[in-house]
Amino acid sequence: MTETNRQVQLAARPNGFPKNSDFQIAGAPVPEAGDGEMLVRNIYMSVDPYMRGRMNDFSGSYIPPFPIGGPMGGGAVGQVIQSKHGDFSEGDIVLNQNGWQEYFIRPGDKLNDGADPIKIDPSLAPLSAFLGVLGMPGLTAYAGLTEIGVPKSGETFYVSAAAGAVGAIAGQMAKIKGCRVVGSAGSDEKVAYLTDEIGFDAAFNYKTQDLNKALADACPNGIDVNFENVGGDMLQAVLHQMNSGGRIIYCGSISGYNATTPLPGPNNLMMMIMREVAMRGYIVTSHMHLMPAFYQDIGGWLKSGQMTYRETVVDGIENAPSAFMGMLKGENMGKMIVKVGPDPTQQT
Amino acid sequence: MTETNRQVQLAARPNGFPKNSDFQIAGAPVPEAGDGEMLVRNIYMSVDPYMRGRMNDFSGSYIPPFPIGGPMGGGAVGQVIQSKHGDFSEGDIVLNQNGWQEYFIRPGDKLNDGADPIKIDPSLAPLSAFLGVLGMPGLTAYAGLTEIGVPKSGETFYVSAAAGAVGAIAGQMAKIKGCRVVGSAGSDEKVAYLTDEIGFDAAFNYKTQDLNKALADACPNGIDVNFENVGGDMLQAVLHQMNSGGRIIYCGSISGYNATTPLPGPNNLMMMIMREVAMRGYIVTSHMHLMPAFYQDIGGWLKSGQMTYRETVVDGIENAPSAFMGMLKGENMGKMIVKVGPDPTQQT
Structure with missing residues (x-):
C-alpha cells in the first residue's frame, strides 16, 4: 500500500x-x-x-x-x-x-x-x-445511576455538565426513573436544549448566573442525588443544597483537569456529615458486567424515543x-x- | 432547699x-x-x-x-x-x-x-x-464500623485523632475485626498509648512528623478503610494513600471547627474517582437502633479485656x-x- x-x-x-x-x-x-x-x-x-x-x-x-x-x-x-x-x-x-x-x-x-x-x-x-450513547459515556451514566447513587422516583436529581456526552444521558435516565431533573451547562443554547428538547425540569447557565443562587432556585426541595462531573466550586455549591441522606455520584471533576497546581477542594465538606451524604467515585471499566442490561435498557429507550x-x-x-x-x-x-x-x- | x-x-x-x-x-x-x-x-x-x-x-x-x-x-x-x-x-x-x-x-x-x-x-x-465507651462516643465508633464503612479482616484501617474518645474505640474494634490498625495522635504519649496499650499495629505523632511521609510509611499497603475525625490536611493526606475500593467513614472534621472562615477542602478529591473510594458522612443519632447490639458487643469486649x-x-x-x-x-x-x-x- x-x-x-x-x-x-x-x-x-x-x-x-x-x-x-x-x-x-x-x-x-x-x-x-x-x-x-x-x-x-x-x-x-x-x-x-x-x-x-x-x-x-x-x-x-x-x-x-x-x-x-x-x-x-x-x-x-x-x-x-x-x-x-x-x-x-x-x-x-x-x-x-x-x-x-x-x-x-x-x-x-x-x-x-x-x-x-x-x-x-x-x-x-x-x-x-x-x-457515545451506546458506548463508554452512555455506560458511565448508566453505571452511575444503577450502581453508585441510585435515584428514586420523586427525588431531585441534579447533574452538572448536563449537555455533555455523559450528563445528557444521566439526566434523561433520571427522568425515566421518575426524578425531578435539574441540570447546568455553559451556554444558553445548551440550557434550552436541556429544558426544551430532552425534558429537564429546570436548567441554568452557570457562567452567567450566581451559582449558589441559581442552584438553590432550581432545586427548591434540595438535591437528593447529584451526578457530579465538574468538582471545585460546583461541588461546593452542591454540598450546600444536599438533602439529608443524599448521594453524590462522583464521576468527574473537569474543573481541575487543566490546573497547573491542585485546586482547593470544597470548603464545606462538613455538610456531608451534617446531611449524612454518601459520595462515591467510580470508573466505568469496573462496571463492564452491566453491558447486556445497558444495551437492553438504553437501546430500548432510544427506540421508544424516551431518550435522544x-x-x-x-x-x-x-x-x-x-x-x-x-x-x-x-x-x-x-x-x-x-x-x-x-x-x-x-x-x- | x-x-x-x-x-x-x-x-x-x-x-x-x-x-x-x-x-x-x-x-x-x-x-x-x-x-x-x-x-x-x-x-x-x-x-x-x-x-x-x-x-x-x-x-x-x-x-x-x-x-x-x-x-x-x-x-x-x-x-x-x-x-x-x-x-x-x-x-x-x-x-x-x-x-x-x-x-x-x-x-x-x-x-x-x-x-x-x-x-x-x-x-x-x-x-x-x-x-464514653458505653455512650455516644462508643456508639459513634460502633455505628461507623457497623453501618458506614465496614472493615474486613486483613484490611488496613487508619484512624485520625486515634487516642480520643471515638478514635480509640474505633481502632480497637477494627483490631477485633482482624484489621491492621494504624492511628495518629498529637503527642508521643498518645502514640505510645496506641501501640503499647491498646494494640495498634502502627501509630505516629502528626504534629512532629511530615504527615504524608508518616502516613505512607505507616501504611505500606495503603489504606482500605479510613475513620476520619479531622478533615483538612489530614483528609488530603489520607486520600493520597487510599486503596482502590476504599471507604471513608466521615465522622468528624475537628480541624475546621474553630475556623473563622471556611477552610479549603482537600485538593485531591479526584483520588476518590481514580481509586473508586466511597466516603459517607453520618450522625450517631441516626443509628440508635444499634443500641442493643452495641451494648452486647462492646460490653462483651470490655469484659473479656479485648477492649479497654x-x-x-x-x-x-x-x-x-x-x-x-x-x-x-x-x-x-x-x-x-x-x-x-x-x-x-x-x-x-
Missing part, C-alpha cells in the same frame, strides 16, 4: 490547558497485517475528558500516562480491511481502543489488555453512537487536537466525535 | 477558638419538682467536639445552636433526688442530655425531644463510662469550659469528662 497512516502523538506534556504544540501528527506507511493479525481503518474516534489526565505524567492514576512521542489512544470505531485471523473478516466493524490514528494493527487473539477490538452490529445504531442524543462531529484526524481542546472548553453539544475516515454505512 | 444550682451558659458566640469570656456561670436556687416531674443532680457531664458547632449561629446543622445567655447542653449522668413521677424513684441513675448544670427538672413522661432521661444500671460499668478505655476527668462544673477547650486542643487522653458532683457508686 502507498497510503499514509496518520497518527496524533503527544509531543509534550501540557502545562495547564493543552495547546497545539503539545500534539504532533506523524505519518507512516499503512502497515500490513501479519499472521493472526488484522488491519483496521478507523472511521470515528472519541475525545473524552479523562484523556487530559493521561497527558500528565502521574503514576497514581488508574491508567498509565500517554508516552511522549507515542500515540494518544482511546475509543474508536473502525472497519477491518485486512484480516489474517479467523474470527474477523474484512468489512467487520470493530469498537477499539486505538483512536487518534487512521490505521492500526492488532492481533485477533484476545490480549486482555483492555483494548481488544469488539465486533459491533452496524444495523443497531449509527456507528458514532457506539462512542446529540453529537458534535469534527471532520479529519488533523482536527482531533482542536476537537479535544474544544470539548474541554465545552464547545460540544452532546458527544464530541472526530470523523477519521469514510463511514461505509452512511449515504453520501 | 438553699443550695445553689450552677449552670454554664453561652455568653457569646466564639469567633474562632473559644475563650473564657464566651462562657458564664449562672447560679440560681435548686428548683423543686412539680407533679409528674423529677429533680436530677448531675454527677458527670460530657464535653464533645460537636458542641463547638452548636456555639455558632448556623441554621444548616442537624441540631439547633445553643442560645446566648441560655444553658449549654449535652450528655450527662445524674441521680434522681426528688421524683413526682411513678416511673422514676429517688436514687435512680439517669443518662440525660442536660449537662453543663448541677441540677435540672424534667418531666418523667416522654417528651420525645431527643433528651428524655434514660435509667441506666450502675452495676454494669462505672457511671462515667456511659458518657481511658478517661480524662476534670473536677468541678466551674472547670467545664476549660475542659471543653482543652479537649478541642487534644489535651485529653480518651474521653474528656467533667465531674459535676459526688459519685454515689464510688468509694471515697
